[in-house]
Amino acid sequence: MRDQRQGWQAREFGTAHEGRVGVVLVDGSTPRPVIFDIGSGTNFYESTDWRYHDGSWEYLVKAPRADALRTVCSCGWQGEAHPVATMPELVAELDGAAADAENESDAKDRHPWRALEDPAVCERDWAAHIAEVEHAAMQLPEDVARLLRQVGDRLDVLALDAPLAALRAVRLLHTTVGEAGANAATSARYDHDEATIGRALGLPEKETTACLYEYTRR
Template sequence: MREAGWRSEEFDAAHEGRVAAVLDDGTEPRPVIFDTGSGSHVHRSSDWRLYDGSWAFLRAPRAVALRAVCACGWTGEPHPVERALSLDAAPSTDDGPGRPWEALPDPEVCHADWTAHIGDVERAALPLPDAVAHQIDQLTQALHALADDAPLAALRAVNRLERILADVGELAAAAARQDHEIDVIARGLGLPEEDARTRLAHHAGW
């Protein structure tokens, strides 16, 4: 099963969210190991659908709840599994295994929790000046239109912007390091401290 995460445009992997299974002691289960027998390669997965009780042969315990988790360490409130729903609600048939994970809570409720968390992160981060935010929006729209109408001109504009952004990013990273501790920088950017260090290093060209 493919593990699909959620990412916001601004924070990307630093605040990547996903659905996590929750055991009766409040912890998350260990990843399920799939031994495909192909040499040393072993696939591991923490996909929430594996913890519905039908994968016991893989030593995957049954979850009692689902919750949203974020790469930054935030965890959402658990959404309990309805005890009235069991494997009998989706038994295996001659056509293949059942889908008892459908008896688990709708993962969209976890996505809504993570979306609210991202909203909190955005509000806690240092806001852009209104004039700058407006100019960025206007420039974005203009460049999209230019890419349709005059793609070569758009490429020239992008090239100029890349140089400008590199110069400004280097200056801003140096000034931020001089003026602020890393915890202040991280809060201002809406990032965990390690990701804030990575962001600074990227802009500073370290």
């Protein structure tokens, strides 16, 4: 069983550009997933969660301490490594301070991984990556972009006020999108290779192929 923790996703790209916090070991390598045996036989739990690499799980499940954290994206992109404070003297000092804290909240504030409990730095790196992907993608004509925003906003309101009308509108829109998508995908394939189409859509190769197949098979 794999850990199903969801990372960060942009509405347009979904899992094609899903970001998460990745772990970098002292030798620059990436650790294997941490495996927890949850019973006899073949039952086990597998996770790539960076929190298991704070040093406290090192001997229990052989999860090595992280030397740095960085953003990784499902498309293969990796962000800058952000070093973790792993100096033995500093870690011992902060661990001792956490043990002496009066309550759990104080302990968390003094723990050497306190700043990493909120992976905001990695999330900002991923957001910058998504901005670059969007900038490199084919830009929509302003009138089309405006119409898409208006339709989306109007359907959101209609779904609350008149859900049956909204459902019919979505069904009609689905038909229109299917027809336009088939024409666009066929023409795009005639004029361009998949690498060029992928860049225009902001999608990796696998997702580009799936997108073209989805529209051309309709």
